[in-house]
Amino acid sequence: MKEGPDIAYIASLIGDPARANMLTALMSGKALTASELSYEAGVTLQTASSHLSKLDEGGLLRVRKQGRHKYFSLANEDVAGVLEGLMGLAAGSGHLRRRIGPQDAQLRHARVCYNHLAGDMGTQLFDSLMAQGHLALTGDELCLTASGEAFVADFEIDLTALRRGRTPLCRECLDWSERRSHLAGSLGRAFLRRFEELSWAKREPETRVISFSREGAREFNQLFAPGRLMP
Amino acid sequence: MKEGPDIAYIASLIGDPARANMLTALMSGKALTASELSYEAGVTLQTASSHLSKLDEGGLLRVRKQGRHKYFSLANEDVAGVLEGLMGLAAGSGHLRRRIGPQDAQLRHARVCYNHLAGDMGTQLFDSLMAQGHLALTGDELCLTASGEAFVADFEIDLTALRRGRTPLCRECLDWSERRSHLAGSLGRAFLRRFEELSWAKREPETRVISFSREGAREFNQLFAPGRLMP
DNA sequence: GAGATGCTTCGATTATGATCGAAGTATGAA
DNA sequence: TTCATACTTCGATCATAATCGAAGCATCTC
Structure with missing residues (x-):
């Protein structure tokens, strides 16, 4: 019986090239919008949106909404x-x-x-x-x-x-x-x-x-x- | 143009449940055989063999052969x-x-x-x-x-x-x-x-x-x- | 040498998940 | 209010990779 943290889940989030590119872009420390991140990842906005939702559910992101803009940054230094x-x-x-x-x-x-x-x-x-x-x-x-x-x-x-x-x-x-x-x-x-x-x-x-x-x-x-x- | 380390590749190696289970088992620091690791991962030996080959190519493992036994351990403390x-x-x-x-x-x-x-x-x-x-x-x-x-x-x-x-x-x-x-x-x-x-x-x-x-x-x-x- | 054991490779199967067009919702600007 | 922009959701498509049975190679034991 396997217990403990599910590292496969977190790693699989990072293991997609589009998502990895977004996370790497966020290493600058800047908060980027969904549109900017879709450009960074080289995918359409709808695909990026789906990826960002997953990263957020995994606890890897911090999300702030400002009017129609949504800003994403890395959740923390960890x-x-x-x-x-x-x-x-x-x-x-x-x-x-x-x-x-x-x-x-x-x-x-x-x-x-x-x-x-x-x-x-x-x-x-x-x-x-x-x-x-x-x-x-x-x-x-x-x-x-x-x-x-x-x-x-x-x-x-x-x-x-x-x-x-x-x-x-x-x-x-x-x-x-x-x-x-x-x-x-x-x-x-x-x-x-x-x-x-x-x-x-x-x-x-x-x-x-x-x-x-x-x-x-x-x-x-x-x-x-x-x-x-x-x- | 994306440059730099390919984190998606390494993370995707860890992101498979069978491989994650094997890596977690190796956190004990012990060297385990392919058979033992296939048991840890809950897959057949042939599947485990394929996975271990991937982990090795990714530089995550250290492999030692002893007669017909093959021992795997984590590559290093990193x-x-x-x-x-x-x-x-x-x-x-x-x-x-x-x-x-x-x-x-x-x-x-x-x-x-x-x-x-x-x-x-x-x-x-x-x-x-x-x-x-x-x-x-x-x-x-x-x-x-x-x-x-x-x-x-x-x-x-x-x-x-x-x-x-x-x-x-x-x-x-x-x-x-x-x-x-x-x-x-x-x-x-x-x-x-x-x-x-x-x-x-x-x-x-x-x-x-x-x-x-x-x-x-x-x-x-x-x-x-x-x-x-x-x- | 024969049989057992440990591991690798091949190929077919199938489940999974990334992808994008289409459509919809929310907000901002004129 | 209308139009533009930012983003989300839905559903169909399709590429990918994990999986295992079968077969083969390497080593060990009797």
């Missing part, structure tokens, strides 16, 4: 985490949808993962913050330290506002291309927003690629030096 | 991690294959996850080791501290032997029932083996449930006290 893990497995076993191309390298370098920075630069951010003692693991929780609070305030991120939300401040997210953690949670999102505000980085339209300007990369590397050790 | 994540999503959205029964509670309490301890007791072990400073995050790595080495040696786990293998010593694994980390890696496995040696705990046949004896639970709680804070 969903994003599983999708990242599947990406890691697919990449690790060489199951890619196209030959390695320019965008693939860009995705590995820096990309948006549910609104926070992922890829090479994402893990560099995390490593640097850990190494500088700005983040620490207390029990099971990833926490911002006192020195981290000062650092973040200097960087003009408003912690009070972040703490008002329900999203955890700091959370680890396993990076599919680096196979190590990058920073998720509201602080992770705030960092990406700040990089955008400073014009260090921008999101490429229609993709999850994040491009850093030359100046932005220089500033980023200065502030979050790779391989910096704790004093 | 696969186990994704399966745990899917379990979390299914459980979180209430998609269970049977109504909550006695075994479900047992699985949540203590179960084997790719050869290490998971569930309530698994996260308690992790939390306690972290709180006592025996484990620490250095950069991105989960490491055993000096005090942890002493603790482990006292507990009669041979670190020299563990370090000879290729498996990382310490690794975090996200627990589907607790939604927090439990200890994976060779040390995590060694702990479970030690609990078995001491007759504190035993694996229930044909399931992933781990049962602690009353005495074993008492000893475990004494050594890995819940809620113990760092001095």
Whole structure:
């Protein structure tokens, strides 16, 4: 007698190419309409509607209605985490949808993962913050330290506002291309927003690629030096 | 143009009930034969053979041949991690294959996850080791501290032997029932083996449930006290 | 060598689910 | 109010893949 979670059900939801494309598009963290998602999936609107209904029933989506528009986003970071893990497995076993191309390298370098920075630069951010003692693991929780609070305030991120939300401040997210953690949670999102505000980085339209300007990369590397050790 | 890892392919492999049952059986960390897995999946041997071939091509399995026997195990901890994540999503959205029964509670309490301890007791072990400073995050790595080495040696786990293998010593694994980390890696496995040696705990046949004896639970709680804070 | 056991491959069957045209409902704009 | 737009539902079509009986190959035991 088989008991326990029905992983086949959830996996089969992700296992359809149209639905997988929609979920991947939602990894940007943006909320998209049914029409936009049907375009992403390359199917008609009626087919997309049927797929979205299934994903919603599976608990993978968050749905918000605004007049005649219906906005879909991923339900939570756990969903994003599983999708990242599947990406890691697919990449690790060489199951890619196209030959390695320019965008693939860009995705590995820096990309948006549910609104926070992922890829090479994402893990560099995390490593640097850990190494500088700005983040620490207390029990099971990833926490911002006192020195981290000062650092973040200097960087003009408003912690009070972040703490008002329900999203955890700091959370680890396993990076599919680096196979190590990058920073998720509201602080992770705030960092990406700040990089955008400073014009260090921008999101490429229609993709999850994040491009850093030359100046932005220089500033980023200065502030979050790779391989910096704790004093 | 869709680029990047083909998550639909990997997910569709997991999304078949027979294959999901086989993968779940392999979460115990044991290597099982094709015949055993066909029984687990409730299909004929020829069907199981076809499924196993697919899982192998997808990179989800490790296959070893011994005479006429063929042994299958999960390819690595990443696969186990994704399966745990899917379990979390299914459980979180209430998609269970049977109504909550006695075994479900047992699985949540203590179960084997790719050869290490998971569930309530698994996260308690992790939390306690972290709180006592025996484990620490250095950069991105989960490491055993000096005090942890002493603790482990006292507990009669041979670190020299563990370090000879290729498996990382310490690794975090996200627990589907607790939604927090439990200890994976060779040390995590060694702990479970030690609990078995001491007759504190035993694996229930044909399931992933781990049962602690009353005495074993008492000893475990004494050594890995819940809620113990760092001095 | 003969028979048993473990596993693979082949091919036919059939259940499943993605798909889209058509039609309908809900909302927004003029 | 009318028309346009966003989305849902229905039902027929058809491609796909799981399934198993049959047959074959590999290994083990007596």
